[in-house]
Amino acid sequence: MKAGWLFVACGVAIHALLVFVKSSQGIAGCGSACDEVLSSRWSFVAGVPVPWFGIAAYLLTGVALRWRKPLLLATCLVLLGGAVVWFLVVQAFVLHRFCGWCLTAHVVALATITWGWRELKGMASFTWSLAVVGGVAPIAAVILIQVFGPVAATHRIEAAAPFSTAASQLHAQGGGRKVDFDGGMKRYDVEALPRLGSADAKHVLVEYFDYQCPACRTMHGFLEALRLRHPKDIAVIVLPVPLERSCNRLLGPKDTAHPGSCELSRAALAVWRSAPAAFEEVHRSIFTDPQAGLRLAREKASTTSEDDAWINEMLKVNAEDWIVFSSSTKHLPKLLIRDRRILHGLPSSEADFLRVMQQELGL
CATH class of the missing domain: 1.20.1440.130 (VKOR domain)
Known part of the structure; x- marks a missing residue:
C-alpha cells in the first residue's frame, strides 16, 4: 500500500x-x-x-x-x-x-x-x-x-490605464479620417494604416496581433464573422506585433517567441504600402497558410522593400503600444474597442465574441 x-x-x-x-x-x-x-x-x-x-x-x-x-x-x-x-x-x-x-x-x-x-x-x-x-x-x-453548460469567460475587457504613455504619433500620421481613444490621447488614421473594411465604417476597432499566434488566428475568424454580420458598421485597423526578438526588442526572456513572425509582418505591411487593395487577401492568406501567404505577399508587394523605414518604425511603435496596453496581461490579441475599453485575449467562442461586441458597440 x-x-x-x-x-x-x-x-x-x-x-x-x-x-x-x-x-x-x-x-x-x-x-x-x-x-x-x-x-x-x-x-x-x-x-x-x-x-x-x-x-x-x-x-x-x-x-x-x-x-x-x-x-x-x-x-x-x-x-x-x-x-x-x-x-x-x-x-x-x-x-x-x-x-x-x-x-x-x-x-x-x-x-x-x-x-x-x-x-x-x-x-x-x-x-x-x-x-x-x-x-x-x-x-x-x-x-x-x-x-x-455555461462557459467561463476566457478573455478580459477592461478600462485600461490612460493612454498618455503611448506617445508615438506614427499611427496618427496621414490626411485621412482619425479615430480617437481615451479622449484623443491615442489617435489612429483610418486610411493610412492597414485596415480591413471601409474607412467610413461607423465603428473602427484596432487589433494588435501576431500572425503566428494561434489565438490571433482564431480572433481573425471572429472578426471576419463580426464584419460579415455588420459589413457597413465595422472596420478593423490591424497592427502586427511580431513575437520575435529580431524585430521586437521589447519581448521579454520569458515571453513566448514565434520565429518567422517578423518576416510575415514585414511582408504584409509591404503589401499595404504598395498594393493596399490586395492587403485583405494577403492578410487572410497568411493566417490560413503562412508560407503560401508569404509568397502571395511578395508577389503583390514587388515595388516595396520589406526593410522600408516606415515598416521598421511601424513594428517598433506597435511593440511599444503592446507594452503600454499590457499592464494587466501581455497576452495577444488585444482589441481596442472604444475610449479606453480593451479586450485582452480570446473569448471562448465566436458566439461569445459576437455577444460581447454587440453589447460594447450597441450593434
Missing part, C-alpha cells in the same frame, strides 16, 4: 501545481502550450478549474486506501482513466496543443491505475461493473457540462 500513498501524494501535488499555474494564466491568448490549454474553456467545469476535481479524485483514492474500500478504489481508478482519455482528446483534437504539466498529470494517473489494477486483481466482475458505472458517470457529467 505504500506505493499507493506515493501515487496519491504525487497526484495531489501535480494538481495543486496545476491550480497555481492556472491561476497565473488569467485569460486565453497567445502564449505557451500550457498557457493556451490551462486558460481555455476546457479548463473549467461549471466555472470551477478542472485541477480541483483532480485533487478531489486523489483524495478519494486516499480515503479508499485508508479504510480499505476496494469498490471505491476501483471507482477512482476508472474515474482517473476516463479523465485522462477525455482531456487527451480535448488537447489533441480540439485545442491542438499539449500542456506539459497536464501530460505529467496524465502519466501519474496512468501509473496509479496500473498499480491499482494489480492491487485489485481477482476482484469480482460484478464489483468492477459497479466501479465502471460509478467512475464513468461523473466523467460523462463533466463532458456534458463542458460541451453544453
Whole structure:
C-alpha cells in the first residue's frame, strides 16, 4: 500500500501545481502550450478549474486506501482513466496543443491505475461493473457540462490605464479620417494604416496581433464573422506585433517567441504600402497558410522593400503600444474597442465574441 500513498501524494501535488499555474494564466491568448490549454474553456467545469476535481479524485483514492474500500478504489481508478482519455482528446483534437504539466498529470494517473489494477486483481466482475458505472458517470457529467453548460469567460475587457504613455504619433500620421481613444490621447488614421473594411465604417476597432499566434488566428475568424454580420458598421485597423526578438526588442526572456513572425509582418505591411487593395487577401492568406501567404505577399508587394523605414518604425511603435496596453496581461490579441475599453485575449467562442461586441458597440 505504500506505493499507493506515493501515487496519491504525487497526484495531489501535480494538481495543486496545476491550480497555481492556472491561476497565473488569467485569460486565453497567445502564449505557451500550457498557457493556451490551462486558460481555455476546457479548463473549467461549471466555472470551477478542472485541477480541483483532480485533487478531489486523489483524495478519494486516499480515503479508499485508508479504510480499505476496494469498490471505491476501483471507482477512482476508472474515474482517473476516463479523465485522462477525455482531456487527451480535448488537447489533441480540439485545442491542438499539449500542456506539459497536464501530460505529467496524465502519466501519474496512468501509473496509479496500473498499480491499482494489480492491487485489485481477482476482484469480482460484478464489483468492477459497479466501479465502471460509478467512475464513468461523473466523467460523462463533466463532458456534458463542458460541451453544453455555461462557459467561463476566457478573455478580459477592461478600462485600461490612460493612454498618455503611448506617445508615438506614427499611427496618427496621414490626411485621412482619425479615430480617437481615451479622449484623443491615442489617435489612429483610418486610411493610412492597414485596415480591413471601409474607412467610413461607423465603428473602427484596432487589433494588435501576431500572425503566428494561434489565438490571433482564431480572433481573425471572429472578426471576419463580426464584419460579415455588420459589413457597413465595422472596420478593423490591424497592427502586427511580431513575437520575435529580431524585430521586437521589447519581448521579454520569458515571453513566448514565434520565429518567422517578423518576416510575415514585414511582408504584409509591404503589401499595404504598395498594393493596399490586395492587403485583405494577403492578410487572410497568411493566417490560413503562412508560407503560401508569404509568397502571395511578395508577389503583390514587388515595388516595396520589406526593410522600408516606415515598416521598421511601424513594428517598433506597435511593440511599444503592446507594452503600454499590457499592464494587466501581455497576452495577444488585444482589441481596442472604444475610449479606453480593451479586450485582452480570446473569448471562448465566436458566439461569445459576437455577444460581447454587440453589447460594447450597441450593434
